[in-house]
Amino acid sequence: MSFEPVWGAPIAWYLFLAGLGGGAFITSAFLRWKHPEAHGMRFAGHIIAPVVVIIGLFLLMFDAEAGLHNPLRFALLLHNPCSVMTWGVVFLAAFVIIALITLLLDCLKKQVPVWLEIAGSVFAVCVGAYTGALLGVCQTFPLWNNALLPILFLVSAVSTGMSSVLLVGGLKFPKEFDSVGVLKKFHYCFPIIELVLVASLCFITSYNSVAGFESVMSLVCGNWAVLFWLGFIVVGLVAPTAVETWLLFISKPGFEETPKAHYIGAAADAGVLIGGFLLRFLIVVAALPVALV
Secondary structure (H helix, E strand, O other): OOOOOOOOHHHHHHHHHHHHHHHHHHHHHHHHHHOOOOHHHHHHHHHHHHHHHHHHHHHHHHHOHHHHHOHHHHHHHHHOOOOHHHHHHHHHHHHHHHHHHHHHHHHOOOOOOHHHHHHHHHHHHHHHHHHHHHHHOOOOOOOOOOOHHHHHHHHHHHHHHHHHHHHHHHHHOHHHHHHOHHHHHHHHHHHHHHHHHHHHHHHHHHHHOHHHHHHHHHHHOOOOHHHHHHHHHHHHHHHHHHHHHHHHHHOOOOHHHOHHHHHHHHHHHHHHHHHHHHHHHHHHHHOOOOOOO
């Protein structure tokens, strides 16, 4: 008899930090393309990317006790090219190496090659999608075994990565923050897309099995309902979207560039980060397995 792994908060943090790091790197690459003058914000993204992913990997090793006591056992993950875990190790290792090299070049005030930033962005996308595929291989958990999950986690990864860079920009580099209008408007779409994907995931999962229905019910009206609606939906998606709508399209001309607006925007970005973690935590803890006979 085989048993599926049961994961908790450490894995949720790992999934969140891995996606956040990939999203931060993608944001830095986007800034190079559309806002090359935002040097401070780009550098912030290059710092965030490897640091948070490395922290997430340590959390993964701590949760996987065998790997904690004998890290060399993680090398065994590389022997099966058909495994999602194997590809995850490859994506994470390649991304961390590229992100660290990029950060070193930035610290040395040297130009980061375009090809290196493109390669890093490709692996960042792979890391963001892999965090969803990692859960999806557990076929007995309907909430995880859904093709939408890697897409949802990738969208959330880019959204949280952009929020982290914008948060630092609004507090530390206000002049650069005021000049990155394209990034702000691009980021504005992601919580809306995420909301649509979450609704679709819940709808599809609730109809594919009894376990799927019960998992969704535990989110929307069960044990995790308060955290889901207030924490994830309101704080993580609706409130940031409402704030950004006001700042970008409704507020008086010039208000967006004031210190008050910077702090309000930083609060909205912090909400997106909270929502990004809660998304992964709730997906991990609310999933119920199909009953095996």
